[in-house]
Amino acid sequence: MSATTPATRTVALLNQKGGVGKTTTTVNLGAALAESGLRTLLVDLDPQSNLSLHFGVETDEGRPSTSSLFADPPATAWDCVVEARPGLSFIPADTELALVEGELAGRPDVQSVLRNALAPLHTRFDCILLDCPPGLGVLSVNALTAANEVIVPMQAHYLALRGLEKLLETVQLVAAGLNPQLVCSGVILCMHETLSSHGKAVVEEIHSHLESFRGTDVPWRHCQLLQPPIRRNIKLAEAPSFGKTIFDYDSKCPGAEDYRRVAQSIVAMWKGQQEQAVQESAPPLPLPATSTG
Ligand SMILES: Nc1ncnc2c1ncn2[C@@H]1O[C@H](COP(=O)(O)OP(=O)(O)OP(=O)(O)O)[C@@H](O)[C@H]1O
């Protein structure tokens, strides 16, 4: 692969804690990346199907879904893809996905089923965002095996910081075995209370925690606290009830503004990584090409 070869960024949006903003971030970050010209695929890996509901898709409608990718034999990934908007597609989930854990037991490829299933889509998409369920079960491990990188949506709370440390240890375990290229590239603060003094103290602590690993060889040594934090904004909670992304629902509200800006930060981070890889003449990290149409 050359530095100019378009390749697909596969990003796991992961946090073992529930209700921290994983799905809201997958949908709206994905929509912002699509708006910026990247061909984007979202994969719903949660049996709650919340991502699918953001696009007005009810579960269990008999359509091919994420659980079809885990079937033996699996469905063809392209048959599971639903185009939501120009440049923005998703693979819906259904409640069957809850059974996958048991069904995969005993299969030799238990942790790499998703990676193998998504591989044929790499020529079709510049980035693939994986909306992980809460917890660190077999679906999350499949996401970590399929991904190049992890972005952690979290709140600026003390206990969330302790959770982050545990999550990074899991990333390290997967990077040490199943997926050596895996890195944790960013943390996105969600539902952020900009004025809370506790929040400010925790932001400072996250920052110095990440800084303390620069120059080491852990998979989060380059991890950034992505800017800006996503402010608490009721429009982000309202949009899914209309089956809309924040850009379709209210493209000028603070939530839309924050997700647009954080998408710009991520694209800039990817470009910086690629430039650095070229300078170091190391095999380049994949950078999605901007689609022209
Ligand atoms: N910035 C925000 N402002 C206001 N509400 C938000 C914001 N981000 C998320 N929410 C709301 O918080 C709730 C939890 O968010 P979300 O579903 O994205 O979390 P999650 O981590 O995916 O949860 P789960 O672990 O259950 O999958 C949802 O009701 C969502 O609409």
Ligand SMILES: [Mg+2]
């Ligand atoms: Mg979710």
